[in-house]
Amino acid sequence: MSNIIAIVGRPNVGKSTLFNRLTESRKAIVDDFSGVTRDRHYGSAEWTNRQFTVIDTGGYVANSEDVFEAAIREQVVIAIEEATVLLFMVDVVTGITDLDDEIAQLLRRSSKPVFIVVNKVDNTQLQNDASVFYGFGLGEIYPISSMTGSGTGDLLDDVIKHF
Ligand code: GDP
Numbered sequence: 001m002s003n004i005i006a007i008v009g010r011p012n013v014g015k016s017t018l019f020n021r022l023t024e025s026r027k028a029i030v031d032d033f034s035g036v037t038r039d040r041h042y043g044s045a046e047w048t049n050r051q052f053t054v055i056d057t058g059g060y061v062a063n064s065e066d067v068f069e070a071a072i073r074e075q076v077v078i079a080i081e082e083a084t085v086l087l088f089m090v091d092v093v094t095g096i097t098d099l100d101d102e103i104a105q106l107l108r109r110s111s112k113p114v115f116i117v118v119n120k121v122d123n124t125q126l127q128n129d130a131s132v133f134y135g136f137g138l139g140e141i142y143p144i145s146s147m148t149g150s151g152t153g154d155l156l157d158d159v160i161k162h163f
């Protein structure tokens with residue numbers, strides 16, 4: 001488990017879709033437990049002969065907005081500690097939300113490499129809309145479509161440079 005990619009972001013941006021694409025049919029190497037761990041899924045993946053572990057964070061169970069935000073915060077904090085590289089996933093269709101800004105704030109304090117992954121860029125028109133996410137001040141953005149897989153190769157090429 002030396003090289004770990006953690007996918008963080010608010011619900012519905014497409015984290016699990018990317019996780020499933022990267023890990024394909026490979027079995028999760030860690031079973032889910034209670035609490036925070038229940039909300040994390042581990043899978044193994046490979047790109048150009050480099051093996052790594054992918055963590056999908058999410059599936060939050062919360063009964064109020066405050067608890068919900070706290071749960072996301074907790075997942076991000078753990079991911080920052082646990083991961084080699086962080087993928088901060090956002091959604092080009094929705095744009096930047098308050099929750100995105102909060103997560104960006106946490107990630108800015110991390111010394112780990114952070115990749116801004118702009119998901120749902122399913123066509124070239126949406127490519128232009130993705131530039132709004134430079135506003136986070138977290139560097140380069142990676143437009144992808146988890147659904148079609150477009151852009152994921154370029155993303156992984158750069159991610160594995162940190163392994
Ligand atoms: P999560 O909550 O961040 O794990 O998001 P999910 O992976 O569950 O996806 C949320 C919704 O976004 C689902 O309806 C997905 O089918 C949809 N979705 C995920 N990736 C893409 C994409 O690249 N393009 C489009 N158009 N929809 C996507």
Ligand code: MG
Pocket residue numbers: 015016017057058059
């Ligand atoms: Mg999910």
